[in-house]
Amino acid sequence: MKNEMTVEQEAQILLNNEVRVTFAKSQLFGQTGIVEAIMADGRTLDIKMSDGKNAFLDVTFVGEIQERTQYAKTSQSLGPIANSVVKSTL
Numbered sequence: 001m002k003n004e005m006t007v008e009q010e011a012q013i014l015l016n017n018e019v020r021v022t023f024a025k026s027q028l029f030g031q032t033g034i035v036e037a038i039m040a041d042g043r044t045l046d047i048k049m050s051d052g053k054n055a056f057l058d059v060t061f062v063g064e065i066q067e068r069t070q071y072a073k074t075s076q077s078l079g080p081i082a083n084s085v086v087k088s089t090l
Contacts, residue, residue: 008042023061
């Protein structure tokens with residue numbers, strides 16, 4: 001049994017999140033906006049674009065913006081006291 005997400009479920013996840021237009025033939029390509037509502041068909045998103053305009057786009061034309069994560073190359077040091085078993089009584 002596959003656990004594939006339907007288009008309607010994906011639209012619900014994008015609600016109130018920042019998205020980027022990924023449809024190359026659109027004038028809005030590359031622009032970002034926040035999904036304010038989902039229309040009655042369950043697929044069309046009402047997006048408040050970063051320039052203040054609203055756009056209605058199908059959920060397949062946008063992608064969620066995810067924050068970049070940076071991983072430390074070495075383990076984080078919390079200092080000699082925090083890393084030791086015995087705590088200082090200063």
